[in-house]
Amino acid sequence: MRLNGKIAVVTGGSSGIGLAIAKRFVEAGAHVFIVGRRQAELDEAAQHIGTNVTAVQGDVTKASDLERLLARVKEEKGKIDVLVCNAGGGGFGPLGSLTREAFHETFTVNTAAVLFSVQGALPLLRDGASIVIVGSVAGSKGLPGGTLYAGAKAAVRAFARVWTQELSERRIRTNVLSPGPVNTPAMQHAPDAFRHMVLKDVPMARMASPEEIAEVALFLASDASSYVAGVELFADGGWAQV
Known part of the structure; x- marks a missing residue:
């Protein structure tokens, strides 16, 4: 029970990696607030998790929704021990086809939402809390068509470095968890050519399950990683390492 009695917030917690993280945190003893737009x-996610979960509908790219979420956490629990910034996404497109609208959409959900979720949560984050930002191997690999998504995910790596310094007096640790290909609903609906492209260079020659990524998130959230701060931890089957 590595998170026994802890309060966690997981954005993008209704499916895929976020849902797996929330479920694993509850199994480890936490009460988890999951946030999603639908x-x-x-x-359905709350029913799947079962107990010790509070589902809050909202879009963390919107200031009013984020404020409503944090107000509810404050009213019901009064603190946050673990904040997982998982909400994200974005399409791919080659240089020459990119639009300003796509740029703003991709950076808003993957970068701005992380910044303002953490900044808004600061008064609730207890000293010694853990912030886990879900990044992506795309931030380090030069995937064709990945200009916007890769740039947005690379930016949160810089956030973790800065916040590790700025929040050190409060002993708040910020780390980035960067998965490789994961067998999520989004990946299951991706074109076969895209799945082949991302798998052909993965040394372990397979996708991760969401549950495997959740185990790494649990490590970063818990005291098992008490001396780990400011890192980008890859759970990518070795893809970014070789």
Whole structure:
């Protein structure tokens, strides 16, 4: 029970990696607030997790929704021990086809939402808390068509370095968890050519399960990683390492 009695918030917690993280945190003893845009998916996720979970409908790219989420956490629990910034996404497109609209959309959900989620949560984060930002191997690999998504994910790596310094007096640790290809619903619906492209260079020659990524998130969230701060921990089957 490595998170026994802890309060965690997981954005993008209604499916895929976020849902697996939330479920694993509950199994480890935490009460988890999951946040997502679609109420039906949230309700299904909460039912899947079972106990010690609060589902909050909201879009963390919107200031009003984020404020409402944090107000509810404050009212019901009064603190946050673990904040997982998992909400993200974005399409791919080659240089020459990119639009300003796509740029703003991709950086808003993957970068700005992380910044303002953490900044908004600061008064609730207890001293010694853990911030886990879900990045991506795309931030380090030069995937064709990945200009916007890769840039947005690379930016949060810089966030973790700065916040490790700025929050050191409060002993708040910030780390980035960067998965490789993961067998999520989004990946299952991706074109076969895309799945082949991302798998052909992975030394372990397979995708991760969301549950495997959740185990790494649990490590970063818990006291097992008490001397780990400011890192980018790859759970990518070796893809970015060789």
